[in-house]
Each structure stands twice: as structure tokens, then as C-alpha cells.
Amino acid sequence: METIDLKKTTLRELNKTLQSKGVMKISSEWEIQNPDGCHALAVGMSDPINVIIKGSTGYYCGGMNKNANIVVKGSVGPGVCENIMSGSVTVEGDASQYAGATGNGGVLVIRGNASSRCGISMKGVDIIVEGNIGHMAAFMAQSGNLVVLGDAGETLGDSIYEARIFVRGQVQSLGADCVEKEMRPEHKKILQKLLRFANADVRIEDFRRFGSARKLYHFKKKNIRGY
């Protein structure tokens, strides 16, 4: 285990080390102390290392992550693991706005609540939120899964493309072109796998599935005069 104290090392040095090609040779286990809400912490990593962050972070923690597994022992600011490609990020506290935005792959687990615009424009990332999520979650979501164990705020899944949304609690309102859909065996299988990943001990039967009505993004011939 390598330990880096951000009171002694600069953020730039830390990120450079974690992003370097030889990082696995130094250690596959890293612990970061005193993050103190700093921005862009542990971003752009590409090796399958485990990083534990002991405290809360600011904007864009774990951004563009590839292969690495990050655990934040605190809360995260806006844009956690924005554009994540693969690997995983687990947040033990809450997440601020646009958690997992534009994520292409990998998994984001939030043990607490996520605020507004969680999973906005997600493109393949799987997001599991154990608490509640705020308004406009999965706005223009294109692919991937958003699982919410608590409640969802207003306009869930507005202008959604092909992502799947599973909610266990109440949904305040659905956004344009987002509808409730039948939970078929293949969906239950996906949900089961994600809940297992997050070690969430809840019943699959309690979830509802939401997705695109596909009315918004298909061009209708009758609208041709509008162009």
C-alpha cells in the first residue's frame, strides 16, 4: 500500500503518479489522505489500481477513469467520474450534481444520495444510487443503467434514448418521452447483477423500470413541413 498525503504532495504530482505507465510497478494499492475537497482528484487513470480516498472531494473526482477502482470515504462534489470509460468508483457519502455524467462504461456506486442531473447524457456507464436522486436524472441518457434504491426527483429520464432506469421508491415525475416499461426477465438479470455488485440487499420485485417511449428521437414524416 502506497500512501500519499495531499498536505505534503501537490495534486498535480499525485495525478501524474497515478496516471503514469509504471504505477502498477510501484503498487496496485493507493491511499490518498487529506483530500480536503480538492478538485480533479485521481483523474485520467488507466491502470487497474485500487485507490482509496480518505475524505471528501470537490469537482470531477475520478474523471475519465479507465480500469482503476476508486473508493471515496466521504462525499464528492459535482461531476464525479465524469466520462468514466471503465473500472469503478464507489462513493460512501453523497454525490453532488451530474454524477457519472457522459460515462461510457464502468460502474459508479453512491451509498448516499445523489443530487440533480445524475447520469446526464450517460453513454454506457452503470450507476447505482442507494439513497435518493434529485431532479433531471438521466437527462438525454443514451445507454447504460441507472439504479435508484430510494426516490427519484422531478423529470426523470427527460429526452432519454436507450438507457434503462430502475427505481425502487417514488418517482416525482417523468420527463418528456420517458415512460414506465415492463420488467422482463432480461431486465431482472441486469438489475440482479448490478445490485450484487453494490452489495445491496433489496428485492428485485420492488423495482420499476423506466425507459424511452422512442417518440421523440424518431423523425416523423408528418413533421417535414416544420423544417
Added chain:
Amino acid sequence: MCGIVGIFLKDKELESKLGAFLTQMLSTMSDRGPDSAGYAIYGRPKKHKKKITVQSSSPKKDFSSLAKNLQDSFNEDAHIRCSYTHAVISSKEDNCTKLKKWLSEVYPNLRILSTGNSLEIYKEIGTAAAISNMFDIASKSGTHAIGHTRMATESFVTTLGAHPFSTADDQCLVHNGSLSNHNTLRRQLSTYGVHCETENDSEVAEAYLSQKLGSGANLGEALQQALQDLDGFYTFLIGTKSGIGLLRDPIACKPAVVAENESYVAIGSEYKAFVGLPDLDKATIWEPEPATVYLWEH
């Protein structure tokens, strides 16, 4: 961008550290906007006394004669405490209106930043840390305070364009965001005789609230009405004699985090603002909901 912070003390023992806490919180927010910064400190009010905080662009010239002229015109009833470009003039409550009128006639170039029983405002062009040093904010004590560090967007970088804005006694506002209907509102407010000093959008929000509070609404009601009448992006912190109010617009793009424990409620644009506050590990940290009024009052 812009950074906003606020602190509301529950523990009286901490009151002597209010300015130090606020300086530390606001300095951390400097990278959200280093153009100008300001501090609004609510001290313990003195019975039947009022304070006027004024700012001068030529303090040496203005303040040396101001002390003497105050003495001549108001005898022992007015006292002046100068601090760099600012001066706090305290007087008997009954004399305050007369004093304000006298100031505007004899010293028309002085800018009145605040009036009230407990509020003092310090704001200038520069970083939060530099401005705290200028006015020794860290040594100030009080019950609650708000602060702002500005990235100017819609009006000039001037002292008057800096936050906090105050348009009524013991009331002030800091704003992260931008309003789109401020010109219309400014015109509407002028029909009620409410006058804005600057072209700044945030001052209009403060004037709007002053007008509502002046017509009998309480802060909660005024903020609820603001959700209907103010168009734009905002996280507001509002200081009053009794405490602090917070409001985010329904879209809630502009960030806000609250940390609350037994001793204080701290509010900041980012978690970073709380680092170094006592017993932060015992605080509940959460994000205020959009379009929801929050009030912390003594």
C-alpha cells in the same frame, strides 16, 4: 462562477472567531472568482446605537476631515472608526437618519455600504484574503456573517459592484449566478421608490427583498415570492439581523453545501470552504434542495 459563504453560530463561545472562520472559508473560494470580495459581519448590537459603514476612494482626505466635522456637527453623539478605505460611524439610533442626510450633503462622494444596529460591510477589489487583511476581518466577532468572492460577468469590477449588497437596515445579500429580468425589476422597484445604486443584477435581488420585507412580509415569505418573480440562476445567501436565509433557483445549477453541527451552520459553494472549521467531522453535510427556502435564525 463566484463563491459564497455564510456562517451562523449557535455556540456563543465561538463568536470571537466569527471573522477568522469567514476569512478562512472565503479565501478558499477565491479560485471561483478573484475580482472582488466582500464580508458582511453581524456583531452584537449595542442598545439604541446604529452604525453606518461608508467607503471612500480617497480615504486619507475624506476621513481626516470627517472625524472633525462629525465632532462639530454631532458633538459626542457620533463616533468614527476608520479602516483603510472604510469607516464605521456609530451614532444614537435617533440620529441615524439625520446623520445619513448630513453625509450625503457634506460628503456626496462617500458610498454608504450598510446601515443598521449590527451589520458592517467591507468590500473592495481584490482577493478574499487580501481584503480580509486590509480590514482585519479575522479579528471581528459577531453572531453570523456572509461573504462573497466575485467573478464579474454582467457589470464592471468596481467596489460598488462587489457583494454583499445592502439596500435596507441590517439586511444584505450575496449571489452566485445571474438574473435575466433585473432591468425590468429595477424599473418596477423604482415605482415603489426603491433606488438601486449600480447596474448590477444582484443588487436588484437585494432591493426586491427589501421592498417585500418593508411591506410587511417576513424573509421566508419574501423568498417564496422571489421564486416567482426573479428569473435567472441563483444561489442567494441573505443576512438579516436575526440570521441567514438561503435560496436556490429551481434548476439549481449554482452549487451550495451546508455543514451543520451543534456549534454552527456553515454554508459554502463547495465543501472545500468548510475545511479547518472546528468539529467538521461531527457535522451533517448536505446539499440544499432547489426552490426551497432555508432559514437559520437566532
